[in-house]
Amino acid sequence: MADGLPDPPCGLLTADAARSLVDSVDAFLFDCDGVIWKGDRLIEGVRETMELLRKMGKKIVFVTNNSRKSRRQYSKKFRSLGLEVTEEEIFTSSFAAAMFMKLNNFPPEKKVYVVGEDGILEELKLAGFECFGGPEDGKKNIILEADFHFEHDKSVGAVVVGLDQHFNYYKMQYARTCISENPGCLFIATNRDPTGHMTSAQEWPGAGTMVAAVSCSVQKEPIVVGKPSSFLMDFLLKSFNLETSRMCMVGDRLDTDILFGQSTGCKTLLVLSGCTTLPELQDASNSIHPDVYTNSVYDLVGLLQK
Amino acid sequence: MADGLPDPPCGLLTADAARSLVDSVDAFLFDCDGVIWKGDRLIEGVRETMELLRKMGKKIVFVTNNSRKSRRQYSKKFRSLGLEVTEEEIFTSSFAAAMFMKLNNFPPEKKVYVVGEDGILEELKLAGFECFGGPEDGKKNIILEADFHFEHDKSVGAVVVGLDQHFNYYKMQYARTCISENPGCLFIATNRDPTGHMTSAQEWPGAGTMVAAVSCSVQKEPIVVGKPSSFLMDFLLKSFNLETSRMCMVGDRLDTDILFGQSTGCKTLLVLSGCTTLPELQDASNSIHPDVYTNSVYDLVGLLQK
Numbered sequence: 371m372a373d374g375l376p377d378p379p380c381g382l383l384t385a386d387a388a389r390s391l392v393d394s395v396d397a398f399l400f401d402c403d404g405v406i407w408k409g410d411r412l413i414e415g416v417r418e419t420m421e422l423l424r425k426m427g428k429k430i431v432f433v434t435n436n437s438r439k440s441r442r443q444y445s446k447k448f449r450s451l452g453l454e455v456t457e458e459e460i461f462t463s464s465f466a467a468a469m470f471m472k473l474n475n476f477p478p479e480k481k482v483y484v485v486g487e488d489g490i491l492e493e494l495k496l497a498g499f500e501c502f503g504g505p506e507d508g509k510k511n512i513i514l515e516a517d518f519h520f521e522h523d524k525s526v527g528a529v530v531v532g533l534d535q536h537f538n539y540y541k542m543q544y545a546r547t548c549i550s551e552n553p554g555c556l557f558i559a560t561n562r563d564p565t566g567h568m569t570s571a572q573e574w575p576g577a578g579t580m581v582a583a584v585s586c587s588v589q590k591e592p593i594v595v596g597k598p599s600s601f602l603m604d605f606l607l608k609s610f611n612l613e614t615s616r617m618c619m620v621g622d623r624l625d626t627d628i629l630f631g632q633s634t635g636c637k638t639l640l641v642l643s644g645c646t647t648l649p650e651l652q653d654a655s656n657s658i659h660p661d662v663y664t665n666s667v668y669d670l671v672g673l674l675q676k
Numbered sequence: 677m678a679d680g681l682p683d684p685p686c687g688l689l690t691a692d693a694a695r696s697l698v699d700s701v702d703a704f705l706f707d708c709d710g711v712i713w714k715g716d717r718l719i720e721g722v723r724e725t726m727e728l729l730r731k732m733g734k735k736i737v738f739v740t741n742n743s744r745k746s747r748r749q750y751s752k753k754f755r756s757l758g759l760e761v762t763e764e765e766i767f768t769s770s771f772a773a774a775m776f777m778k779l780n781n782f783p784p785e786k787k788v789y790v791v792g793e794d795g796i797l798e799e800l801k802l803a804g805f806e807c808f809g810g811p812e813d814g815k816k817n818i819i820l821e822a823d824f825h826f827e828h829d830k831s832v833g834a835v836v837v838g839l840d841q842h843f844n845y846y847k848m849q850y851a852r853t854c855i856s857e858n859p860g861c862l863f864i865a866t867n868r869d870p871t872g873h874m875t876s877a878q879e880w881p882g883a884g885t886m887v888a889a890v891s892c893s894v895q896k897e898p899i900v901v902g903k904p905s906s907f908l909m910d911f912l913l914k915s916f917n918l919e920t921s922r923m924c925m926v927g928d929r930l931d932t933d934i935l936f937g938q939s940t941g942c943k944t945l946l947v948l949s950g951c952t953t954l955p956e957l958q959d960a961s962n963s964i965h966p967d968v969y970t971n972s973v974y975d976l977v978g979l980l981q982k
Contacts, residue, residue, distance in 0.1 A: 409823065438820075514744075514841050517715065519877035535820050537848075539841045542881045546871070564892045565852075571825035575848045575893040582892040586870045587881040 380651075383639065383664035388673035391662065395637060396616040397429035399606075401597075402444075403436055404622035404644015405667060409570035412451045413643050415668025420453060422671050430459060431606065433619075435561035435596040435626055437464040437532030437577060440492035461606055463560035463577075463596030464489035467530045468497035469605050470558065470595045480527030483548050485541045485580055486534045486560065494530070501530075503544065508536025512543065522547040531584050531592065532560035533568075533577040546587040557588065561596030563626055567644060597621075598630035620667060622646055624658040637661050686957075689945065689970035694979035697968065701943060702922040703735035705912075707903075708750075709742055710928035710950015711973060715876035718757045719949050721974025726759060728977050736765060737912065739925075741867035741902040741932055743770040743838030743883060746798035767912055769866035769883075769902030770795040773836045774803035775911050776864065776901045786833030789854050791847045791886055792840045792866065800836070807836075809850065814842025818849065828853040837890050837898065838866035839874075839883040852893040863894065867902030869932055873950060903927075904936035926973060928952055930964040943967050 381387065400406060406416050423430060432444070432455065439447065441457040448455035467490060471482070482501040484490050494501040502523075512520075526548040534541070549557045563576035581592055595601045603614065614635035621627020622644025631638040640660035642648060650656060651663060664670075687693065706712060712722050729736060738750070738761065745753065747763040754761035773796060777788070788807040790796050800807040808829075818826075832854040840847070855863045869882035887898055901907045909920065920941035927933020928950025937944035946966035948954060956962060957969060970976075 410821075411823070512841050514874045514880065515716075517717070517877055518875045520880075535818050535845045537843070537845055539843055539881065542843075542885060546881055547878075562892075564895055568820045569824045569826075571823055572853075574820065574826075575845065575852055575889070579848060579889040579892045582888040583881070583885040586868075586885045586888040589870055 380640070380659040381662055383662040383669060383673060385673045385676040387662050388670055391618060391637060391639070392426060392428070392670075392674060394616070395428070395618045397431060397610070397612050397618070398423055399431050399433045399617055399619045399631070399636065400667070401621035401623070401627045402432055402434040403567045405620060405641055406432070407451065408567045408644070411570040413666055413668075415666065415671060417452060418671050419667045422674065429610065429612070431461065431610070432459060433461045433597065433602065433606070435463045435563050435577070436566065437462060437467070437489050437560035437596070438487040439464070439489040440496070441465050442492070443489060461602060462489060462493070463602070464493045464532060466595040466602045466605065467532070467558055467560055468493040468499070470593070470601055471499060471528060472497050473605075476528060476556075479525070481523060481525050483523070483526045483529045483544055485537065485545050485584065486530060486532030486577075487536075490530055490532050490560065503541065505536055507541050507544065508534075508538060510538070510540040512539045520547065522551070524552055526552055526555060528556040528558055529584070530558045530560065531577070531581050533566070534580050535568075537580050537583075542583055542587060545584045549584070549588045549590065557584070557590055557592045559592035559594045559596075561626065562594060563623065565645065573645065597626040598633060600634055603630070603634040624651070624656065624660075628658050628660045631660075632658070639664065641666050643667075686946070686965040687968055689968045689975060689979060691979045691982040693968050694976055697924060697943060697945070698732060698734070698976075698980060700922070701734070701924045703737060703916070703918050703924070704729055705737045705739045705923055705925045705937070705942065706973070707927035707929070707933045708738055708740040709873045711926060711947055712738070713757065714873045714950070717876040719972055719974075721972065721977060723758060724977050725973045728980065735916065735918070737767065737916070738765060739767045739903065739908065739912070741769045741869050741883070742872065743768060743773070743795050743866035743902070744793040745770070745795040746802070747771050748798065749795060767908055768795060768799070769908070770799045770838060772901040772908045772911065773838070773864055773866055774799040774805065776899070776907055777805060777834060778803050779911070782834060782862075785831070787829060787831050789829070789832045789835045789850055791843065791851050791890065792836060792838030792883075793842075796836055796838050796866065809847065811842055813847050813850065814840075814844060816844070816846040818845045826853065828857070830858055832858055832861060834862035834864060835890070836864045836866065837883070837887050839872070840886050841874075843886050848889055848893060851890045855890070855894045855896065863890070863896055863898045865898035865900045865902075867932065868900060869929065871951065879951065903932040904939060906940055909936070909940040930957070930962065930966075934964050934966045937966075938964070945970065947972050949973075
């Protein structure tokens with residue numbers, strides 16, 4: 371625990387705690403869905419909060435498990451919402467998947483099969499890998515009949531699974547046959563979030579549901595590259611000159627954001643503007659406690675200006 | 677262990693063991709996929725084996741986790757393959773789902789949402805329940821956009837999940853919202869098989885993959901009505917005047933068929949004509965050992981006539 375922050379399990383963010391938190395860190399890592407926006411709607415006060423933190427000299431990084439977009443596409447989304455954010459400040463699980471393969475010397479002659487959306491395909495291509503699947507295969511139907519034999523590409527050396535609104539039985543069988551039948555084929559999951567705020571109105575099944583289905587069919591656990599896996603943090607630390615003890619992870623999910631922050635040594639701030647409710651945080655069955663919690667990131671502005 | 681059968685872990689079916697097995701039981705329970713047929717192709721010698729067992733006065737029952745068809749549809753399939761089997765001799769997981777709801781007094785004014793195929797819808801309707809979803813919802817697409825709000829029927833009191841070749845994100849969200857938001861809504865799984873011989877040529881993702889996806893999104897475990905759950909056996913024993921110690925379960929899967937037979941007190945015979953290979957059976961990591969094993973049911977004919 372940092373000096374001046376309340377004792378565990380965790381406390382409401384006060385003016386004192388906010389000042390102490392800001393003084394004790396050089397960088398803020400923000401989750402996006404449920405923290406910065408819900409669907410395509412910016413959460414109130416985000417712009418003011420970012421401006422204040424930047425004015426105070428804090429580095430800001432966005433770390434999202436949402437693999438639907440590439441870093442380039444996210445940067446565009448930030449701009450459309452009136453936030454100036456560069457690609458270099460954005461770490462997505464789609465980018466993490468591509469970087470994991472690059473750092474692990476994935477053979478360039480092998481192909482990648484994607485259960486997921488455009489973001490994964492774009493990041494893999496930018497990293498120089500040949501990939502297929504994704505939205506294209508969302509149109510393919512399976513008719514289970516008699517002697518039908520499903521063919522798959524024997525040169526696939528990795529299957530990357532992320533959130534996929536066009537998930538279907540064709541992709542499930544493609545992923546299964548590659549992972550089960552191609553020797554050494556990697557099974558990589560962008561993340562295992564069970565749900566997410568894919569639209570502003572409500573929660574939807576997350577990438578964890580696609581990963582659970584594929585994992586069940588091959589009876590194997592995937593390599594996870596997004597939160598709470600430490601891969602993303604290791605890569606982030608390599609990219610910036612930062613120490614995790616001087617960083618604060620801000621997120622709305624206990625089992626990804628807060629766990630990720632804690633397991634990598636960051637301070638942690640839970641916001642209640644997304645998936646987690648106060649009763650869930652305080653429930654006896656919950657074992658993940660952030661350093662502090664508050665309603666939304668905008669509270670930082672009010673508390674720091676008191 | 678029955679007298680005369682080999683000691684655990686398990687032994688190859690010999691002529692002596694086959695005679696002893698047949699003498700010690702009054703009924704044979706056969707799994708279908710991988711035991712009787714693969715896809716639409718009858719496994720060699722099945723007809724002769726059934727004829728011999730019937731001639732010996734043995735009761736024959738078919739117990740399948742495949743929920744794609746109703747009992748009526750299965751009876752038709754048996755006839756098309758030249759086997760005279762009545763509906764009363766067939767226990768499917770689709771039928772088990774309907775019987776579970778009937779025996780547990782599911783309120784008739786509530787509806788049932790189905791992630792699965794025709795077999796489940798037909799059995800639920802025959803049992804008097806109002807249901808929807810299934811193949812019809814396989815055509816529905818989700819476009820995750822901005823403020824889109826997904827509506828679901830608040831009168832759904834149960835979601836039944838089985839094998840579904842038209843599985844999609846729409847059904848995942850429908851199942852999730854009913855189970856999470858409708859108070860007391862039941863989450864019923866026909867079975868959790870990770871794979872199955874849906875065609876004769878190869879394996880495919882099983883109902884367990886759809887169940888895993890839905891289970892992940894709601895963070896709840898389902899009530900399982902098919903093998904290896906004992907519900908199906910309890911219902912079967914109520915329907916026939918039989919004792920489980922005088923029954924033999926014949927199947928190709930260790931984690932469903934053999935586990936189901938053992939946990940309900942049956943003798944067990946594993947056939948290697950389906951999902952399980954001899955190295956898998958004999959692998960040190962396998963903890964499920966049938967009483968005896970053999971290549972296919974046809975071996976019974978050869979061994980009993982020796």
